[in-house]
Amino acid sequence: MTTPPQAPLVHARGLEKTFGTLKAVDGLDLDLFPGECLGLLGPNGAGKTTTLGMLATLLKPSGGQLEILGLDPRADAAAIRAGLGVVPQEIALYGELSGAENLAFFGRMYGLDDPHLPRRVAWGLHAAGLADRGDDLVRHYSGGMKRRLNIVAALLHEPRLVLLDEPTVGVDPQSRGHIFEMVEELRRGGLTLIYTTHQLGEVERLCDRILILDHGRALAEGTLAELRAGLEESGPAELRLPPGTDPAEAARILREGGIQAEIAGPTPDLEEVFLSLTGRALRDEA
Amino acid sequence: MILKDAWTVAHKDLRLFVRDRSALALTLLLPVVLATVFGAAMGAMSGGSGGAQAHVDLLVEDRDASPASEALLVSLEGTDALNVIRGEGSRRAVAGGEVPAALLIPKGYGETLARGELPELRLLRDPSQTLAGPVIAGSLLPVLLEKTLGQAGPALLTHVLEGFDLPGDVRSQAQSILNETWLSMDRVLSERGAPRGEGGGARDPAGGSGVNFLERVPALLGVVVEEVAGGGATQGDSEVAPSAGGSHAIASMAVMMLMFSLVAAGGTLLEEQATGTLLRLQLAPGGGSSILLGKLLSMGCIGLLQLSVLFAYGRVVFGVPILARPLALGLTAVGVVFAATGLGLLFATLCRTRKQLEGLSTLVILIMSAVGGAWFPREITPGWFRLAGQFTITAYAMDAFHGVLWYGKGLLPTAELGGIGADVAMLYATGAVLVWAAFRSYRRRFEGAG
DSSP, rough: OOOOOOOOOEEEEEEEEEETEEEEEEEEEEEEEEOOOEEEOOOOSSSSSHHHHHHHTTOOOSEEEEETTOTTTTTTTHHHHEEEEEOOOOOOOOOTSSSHHHHHHHHTTTTTTTTHHHHHHHHHHHTTOOOOTTTTTTSSHHHHHHHHHHHHHTTTTOOEEEESSSSTTOEEEEEEHHHHHHHHHHHHHTOOOEESSSSSHHHHHSEEEEEETTTTTTEEEEOOOOOOOOHHHTTTOOOOOTTTTOOEEEEEEHHTTTTTOOOOOOOOOHHHHHHHHHOOOOOOEE | OHHHHHHHHHHHHHHHHHHHHHHHHHHHHHHHHHHHHHHHHHHHHOSGGGGSSSOEEEEESSSOSSHHHHHHHHHHHSSSEEEEEEEEEEHHHHHSSSSEEEEETTOOOOOHHHTTTTOOOOEEEEOTTTHHEEEEEEEOOHHHHIIHHHHHHHHHHHHHHHHHHHHHHHHHHHHHHHHHOOOOOOOOHHHHOOOOOOOOOOSSSSSSSSSHHHHHHHHHHTTEEEEEGGGGGGGOSSSSSSOHHHHHHHHHHHHHHHHHHHHHHHHHHHHHHHSSSSHHHHHHHTHHHHHHHHHHHHHHHHHHHHHHHHHHHHHHHHOOOTTTHHHHHHHHHHHHHHHHHHHHHHHHHHOEEEEEEHHHHHHHHHHHHHTTTSOOGGGGHHHHHHHHHHTHHHHHHHHHHHHHHHHHOSSSOOOSSSOOHEEEEEEEEHHHHHHHHHHHHHIIITTTTT
16 A cells, blocks of 8 residues: 655746846746755855745746645735745844744734744744743844744744745854754654755755755756765766775775776765856855 | 045045935935925015915905995905905804904994094904914005095094184194194004005014004004904813914924824834845735734824824913814824825835935925925915915814814814814825825835735
8 A cells, every 4th residue: 555645835837937037037846745855055146035935925926837835826825824934034023022022923923822822932932942031122132042033933833834044144053053953853843844045064964855046947956865976977986985095005906906996085065066066156146 | 644534434424425315315405495385485474576475365344335445445455465355254254264364344434434533443363373463464554544544534633623613724734734744654654564555464573673563553543453262262171271372383293293203103114124024024824914004003003192192282281172172183183193104104115215215204294294384374375385285184184183173173064163074084085095005005015026
């Protein structure tokens, strides 16, 4: 007996978005299934923000097909938003309200009410590591505390799909570690995530699949292993040497055995994959 | 070295200033625009030239309908500063704020003049129309000198001389001296009052070099000046006597400051956009409509709170009768807040930055305040000025507030008083249009990118 395939929470075919003459997203295909965490990568101006905007129902697609949570965003934007959690890049909180007041406000905006709301606020403060600072004004929080609160504010209504837009910008290693743990906890809870960042190590650590965009198009999509394999298909095979082995000595032994081999460096990490696909030239946005 | 650094800093600041178009416009354009508005209004008040001159309404109720009263009327109509309205119900018209003053020509005016006696003219004036008074006085003075005292004065003197039973030649000599004296007095008074044949407004409303007709000359010219308080002033609910100036000050400050604070409150939309909280709110299921409605509500509460504080102060200090017509005042307050909120929201959705909003709102609100009657009564401004005022929230708000607080008007007209219903309705209609425009602008600006 086989398990019936689950419907994707995001289904896009030939998705397009144009601004005047600029094609920001150009024929994007994407399926995101429940429980997956997709890393969305791309240099500045690649189309990540526009893609997220369409997935968040803030931007209307110019062409192609898009379904989010099984619904058409053109017709059911409000229903989709009720099931979406979006963590914006900016710290979108009210500095003159306390942490608890911020969470209560955003919870109400998503339809939470007594007695559920206080419980969710308490959960949010705990999840953000702010259980003992909930009554402090947000403007007195550190950057990391604000970032953590920024994330849980998008999770109060228990969304099915969460979009995280560079959630670790400007935080110290400790807060970054806490945010990673939060995201991993969400993943263990079966939440579906789309995670954008310029920190490629974060994607390696947190995401199942990776979509690399540039000039509005998908350059590559798959697991990290698949992306690495794609990069290596045209190159030599990998030879793993035990620690402490002299690469030159290993090469000599192979040549003596009749194998013309060169010893390459370590396995390319995601950053190398990314840079080989998108190039090393700076992409400063206007 | 210090000077070089100072110049570097100054150069940078000037470059930033030039690139900030809002600041540039505010700094250079606003004074010019306000000077134009003030110049037009004040020039008219001081008897400007041509079509720009103010025409103050004066209702003349002629109960005599004699050739003499008709001659007086024609002379009054010939003055430049007065817009003479022939009609009846002068007391009601002044008390209801329909005209700033009314002149009552009593029955028997012509006959009294013919007898060489001074007829008793009655000038009813609205004390809240402080600037209209001197204009009316300056125009009445020469006309009355010519038509009333000019006729009755010599006759009176002749009558006195007859009483002395003087010999013929002495009497004619005495008559000649008295006539000469009278003409000299007439000339002096005329020159001190206003130039004959030009009508003209009061040269110095404060009474500096001009004759303060309303205080000094009435008895001489046989005019009884009576201040007719608005209906609201007689309904004072405070221990302090209602003050016409206080009523106007409270109304004008209420309208102008309300617009400033509500436009600033609307600017929180731009702040929320800058901090990202607007994005988060847009992502909530309610979306844009709930955001704007929420802003509308909060701004409305802020506006009503501000008005409440100002009116409470006005009642305590100026005796403004805020409880005399609670329904009319309440509906007016809500209407003004609604319209000002709509304006604030619209500006916030049109502007890209807080600086732009500050520049635009300062310019528009100050002009509306000047043209709409918050700084000086529209009754003493030229026709085009009054017409421009009709396109401002300020004008309707001022008329409604002043109507309730000073004249004691209700929403609907009564037998004695007009109503403010039309002004209040205009405020709600304006508010509805502005809010509708704000929603459209919001959608185009914040939701229409897709």
